[in-house]
Amino acid sequence: MTIDQSKLDALVGTALGDIAGAYGGVMISIGNKLGLYRAMAGAGPLSAAELARRAGCAERYVREWLNAQVAGGYVTYHPASQTYELTPEQAMVLADEDSPVFFPNAWHVVASLWADEHKTADAIRTGRGIGWGEHDHRLYCGVAAFFRNGYVASLVPQWLPALDGVVPKLEAGAKVADIGCGFGHSTILMAQAYPQSHFWGFDVHAESIRAARRNAEQAGVADRITFEVAKANDYPARGYDLICFFDSLHDMGHPDKALRHAGTALAPDGNVMLIEPFANDRVEDNVGPVGQLYYSASTALCCAHAISEQGDYVLGAQAGEERLAQVARASGFASVRRAFTSPFNMILDVRR
Structure with a gap:
């Protein structure tokens, strides 16, 4: 066997x-939790003691933590003054909790993956599934917080306007269902933007529904949102003008049944919006990096949940437009159009 040293060095x-x-991710999470x-942010150059x-x-720990941040490129170091600074760009990623590129919360998900490593290993060995509710608690808050920022940046200004005829309905007063709503951040954003409409959020995870109700109360929109525990194929059909699946369809063992139910629950001219990785x-x-992230998460989370539902489909987080369109068309929808694309998301406008 001959070793190509350059290939070996690159892999190492x-x-x-x-x-x-x-x-470094552990340090980022700690820095976020401690408010470092x-x-x-905005303070200019600081010494470790400052x-x-x-x-x-404690100063000695802070100095070592800062040096780790400098080595990773997350903090700027000024050798002449031996001070450390968070640039505006670094602050967007690490300090601004409303920034669309705020990353520290993503490390809750990573922590949950390590905590559940034994479950994932057992699932891979045996072929058994792992239901969403069986994971470490850090998964739910991590996913909700991390995805929320992307939704804040894109949902109302970009994604909804990209759908055919949806925004005028929302402005006039529409019925909207959010399937797999989690902590309700996507539902709440729409309710804040379109006060004439009413929204229903459905999820199988009761803990998430409780959190969604609290979030709606805090946001002042509980009067126009109803959150309920329900499966994707048995929530009440109310003639919805819009049914949304925010990064959830690929997790389902029976996405075809979910889409068929959506077809029966829609108004005659309604839209289904699929937000997918x-x-x-x-x-x-x-x-x-994006593919590595999504395939890894899909192994431990997305595929595992679909298998736990004895799914006919196990799409995974990298299903791709062609496979998603095939499922939609097999479920009775005639039109599947890619309405918007970002580095992290693909938005499909699905219609009868």
């Missing part, structure tokens, strides 16, 4: 980068 570099990222990034005082932490249709075209 990739592995080292992944390991460093895993270590927020204490740096940051420790601002955040109420971006993916090309071929594996070789999904190589890179």
Whole structure:
């Protein structure tokens, strides 16, 4: 066997980068929880002692944490003054909780994957599924918080206007169902933007529905949102003008049944909006960080849940437009149009 040293060195570099990222992610999560990034945002250059005082932490630990941030490129270091600074760009990623590129909450999901490693290993060995509600509690808050920011940035200004004829209905007063609504962030955003409409959020996970109700109360929109525990194929049919699946259809063991039920629950001229992780249709075209992230999460979460439902389909988080369109057409829909694409999401407008 002949070893190509350049290929070996490149692969070792990739592995080292992944390991460093895993270590660094723990530091990012801790920095977020302790308010270290927020204490740096807009403050200009700070010494380790100054940051420790601002955040109420121990200076020696803070200095080592800062050096880890500098080594990873997350904080800027000024050697002449031995101070540390969070640039505006770094603050968008690490300190601004409303930024569309705020990443620290994503590490709750990673923590949940490690906590459930034994479950995933057992599932891969045996072929058994893992239901959404069987995971470590950090999964739910992590997914909700991380996806929320993308929805804040894109749902109302970009995705809904890309659908055929939907916005005028929402402005006039429409009925909208959010299937797999989780903590309700997507439902709440729509209710805030379109006060004449009424919204229903459905999810099988009772803990998430309770959180969604609390979030709606805090947002002041509980009067026009109803959250209920229900499956994707048995929620009440009310002639909805819009039915949304926010990053949820690919998790379902029976997406065809969910879409067929959506067809019966829609108004005659209604739309189904599928928000799915971006993916090309071929594996070789999904190589890179986004594909690695989605395929990994899909192994432990998406496929595992679909298998737990004894699914006819196990689409996974990288299903791609072609497979999703096939399921929609087999479920009675004639039109599947890609309405919008971002680096992380693909929006499909599905109609009869």
